[in-house]
Amino acid sequence: MSQATHSEFKQVVIEVTEACNHACLHCYNYWRPNRLSESVVPRMRPRGILTRMEILRLLRKVRRSAPISSVAISGGEPFLRPDLPEIVTDIASEGLAVVTITNGTLLTDSRLKRFPPGSYFEVTLFSTNRETHNYLAGRDCFKTVVANLDRLHSFGCHFVLAVVITRLNVRDVMQTIELGIALGARGVLLNRVNLGKEALPIARDLVPCADELRGALQEADRAAEKYGIGVAVSVPVPPCVLDPRDFPHLHFGWCPRGGKDAYYTIGCTGLLRPCNHSSLVLGDLRKQGFADIVKSAKTKAFWSPVPPECIACTHPLKESCAGGCRAAARECHGDVNKIDPFVAFTLAPALTEPSLSLVRLGSRLPSAKASPSGAI
């Protein structure tokens, strides 16, 4: 995949805060402390966090050199910023499409009524099983999230469901999609877990093996066909793990690798990174031009490598895959030339049960309670 010129980029991600009220087991955000020992992270505002006006100013700066048409607001948890509805309104008023990525716990009436009509949210739900959702999220929030999703439509808002697939919820995919549809979801993002440095020690427990993942995607494929809902496997699954052609009703995405679909990420202090998964700072958008940063040698060096193990690959989708997630390789191995760690763990022999290393302090593993399924 060739690197695009700056005049082709269509979207950016803006992280409006690093603070988060969740402590997800799989969280890849590089600023996260040890998630096994902290249930909630009320992080202080870092020095120099972008104000509402600065966010708008930086976006206009990006638009002077790139024709972006959409913006994803992310964090941390964006709703921890009291001015989030106004930030979204500002951006929407510039003619840009906005989607806010949230854990869904803070979608209160007073906040939602301040959003522009027709606002889109991407909301995470791990499972229909309360214990599983809470365990992965690191706090008791399942009921709140479900109740909040149920009220979104009354504010003229829409949402897509984001499901992160781990070994703990890999068997809940059909039910979770069904619950999402029942709540009014307009689509599903099925994101396989993407590893970061903090999650690496528990990766064997988090990453489903290839057979488990295949089973989950078969369920999702069935749901997409049966219910007519769009399901995207958004975080790329390398074809050496599973062949996307076996799931005709799912949309498979690939890392844009700096191509025109790249989603450069503006951190909450204005530092620009290749994507939201990466901690690599490419430049400071407050001081440098967007075009200067994205066409720099540092940026090119991040997107270019193909891992040695993948060079001899003969799969027809080799060019699309190009060795999987570069950000995960760099975060976990400190080397962008390494293979995506997800590949190694997925192809490793399956463990029978998640190990004790996953047990959180003051918590316990969720039970494998069945949820209703295939009832219509």
Added chain:
Amino acid sequence: MAKTQTAVGKVSRVGGKYLVTVGRKKYTLPVGTLISKELIAGAVGQEVDVAIANNTLVGIIGRRPPITCYIPVPELLEAVEEEVQTALRKVYTQAGILEG
């Protein structure tokens, strides 16, 4: 900052100009600087949400944003048939996960 109001308008093209009609009022779109021509050309004939401040149209609010975390799939955003949603709602209400 001026209070921004939202309304529904219809996009049209007259000569080389792009317009949005809101009620009886027509607004010329400042294509090029803030609104890409490619984007607005695809919206001709369609209704869009618009933002108006101080009697000036300040922007078009996209109705079908692509999902950018991680890969945009614009065609994904379609409401599921109401009967399907209703039937599943019943199932998950009976299971005690949703409240009636």
